[in-house]
Amino acid sequence: MKVSAPGSIMITGEHAVVYGHPAIVAAIEQRIEIEVSPLPQRWLEIVSEIAEPATVDLDRIAVEGPYRFVLAAAARFAGRLSSGARLEIRSEIDPTLGLGSSAAVTVAALGAFARLSGAPTEGLHTDALAIVRQIQGRGSGADLAASLRGGMNAYRLGADMLTGAPPETARAWIDRLPLPPALGLRYAGYKTPTAEVLARIAGAMAGREAEFAALYDRMGACAAAAIAAAQAQDWTAFGAALTRYQGQMIKLGVSDGTLSRIIADAETTPGLLAAKISGSGLGDCVLALGARPEGFTPVAVAEEGLVIDD
Numbered sequence: 028m029k030v031s032a033p034g035s036i037m038i039t040g041e042h043a044v045v046y047g048h049p050a051i052v053a054a055i056e057q058r059i060e061i062e063v064s065p066l067p068q069r070w071l072e073i074v075s076e077i078a079e080p081a082t083v084d085l086d087r088i089a090v091e092g093p094y095r096f097v098l099a100a101a102a103r104f105a106g107r108l109s110s111g112a113r114l115e116i117r118s119e120i121d122p123t124l125g126l127g128s129s130a131a132v133t134v135a136a137l138g139a140f141a142r143l144s145g146a147p148t149e150g151l152h153t154d155a156l157a158i159v160r161q162i163q164g165r166g167s168g169a170d171l172a173a174s175l176r177g178g179m180n181a182y183r184l185g186a187d188m189l190t191g192a193p194p195e196t197a198r199a200w201i202d203r204l205p206l207p208p209a210l211g212l213r214y215a216g217y218k219t220p221t222a223e224v225l226a227r228i229a230g231a232m233a234g235r236e237a238e239f240a241a242l243y244d245r246m247g248a249c250a251a252a253a254i255a256a257a258q259a260q261d262w263t264a265f266g267a268a269l270t271r272y273q274g275q276m277i278k279l280g281v282s283d284g285t286l287s288r289i290i291a292d293a294e295t296t297p298g299l300l301a302a303k304i305s306g307s308g309l310g311d312c313v314l315a316l317g318a319r320p321e322g323f324t325p326v327a328v329a330e331e332g333l334v335i336d337d
Contacts (some may be wrong), residue, residue, distance in 0.1 A: 061135050073094050181201070
């Protein structure tokens with residue numbers, strides 16, 4: 028069996044999405060593939076290029092180490108597995124760029140273990156969100172939605188999914204949108220870990236909660252406008268909404284000097300519809316919509332999400 032899932036990029040809605048505001052996320056045509064072979068013993072053999080091979084007893088799984096997302100997925104289905112498996116993991120995603128590699132491997136692993144155990148693959152987004160929060164402490168799950176569904180999607184957490192482990196019956200709102208015009212990405216050359224960015228924002232928010240809540244409301248309104256424009260395929264309005272969102276990211280304090288220079292240079296490109304941060308900010312990537320500025324790499328949207336080939 029071969030299972031694969033695509034990486035992803037945030038189009039808009041960063042930060043505000045974790046407070047229940049809408050966002051847009053797109054799957055990208057860079058995938059993680061897991062080739063699965065059955066083993067008679069009740070253990071997992073995991074092989075990949077990112078770490079040394081590992082052998083794990085299915086009945087004593089410790090969710091730790093470089094394969095922790097895969098192991099957490101295995102733990103959710105271990106009781107329903109009649110035997111073990113060898114997993115060979117291959118990735119087209121550069122993990123240093125923050126293109127949803129953790130989400131993609133989580134989704135692919137869940138798909139593999141669900142199929143091995145005979146369980147349905149519906150509801151895997153909720154399982155995946157529980158795993159990400161178990162390991163990272165928090166997360167919106169937007170990247171997981173893109174890896175599962177493919178394409179470009181409007182996304183919003185349910186009120187019962189904002190913090191902690193989501194209820195098993197909880198479902199996020201995921202709505203497929205028309206494919207956008209050409210997209211490009213440019214890496215800033217460095218990345219501040221998302222947890223560190225969030226910690227900085229939390230520090231700035233102390234004593235200014237109402238001010239930040241109003242800012243997140245404005246960010247949510249921008250994202251909602253972008254969703255409406257995408258649904259109407261009004262890409263000029265879509266770009267304008269993304270540009271307004273970038274203005275809110277500046278006010279949030281996550282657009283540093285390097286990102287601002289990249290965006291300013293990109294905005295001199297004829298035919299550009301928008302340029303903004305993609306992701307948590309303070310480094311990572313800048314997204315361009317429309318004409319591709321110099322130094323940006325074209326990005327193809329993956330129309331297929333999770334694929335299981337028996």
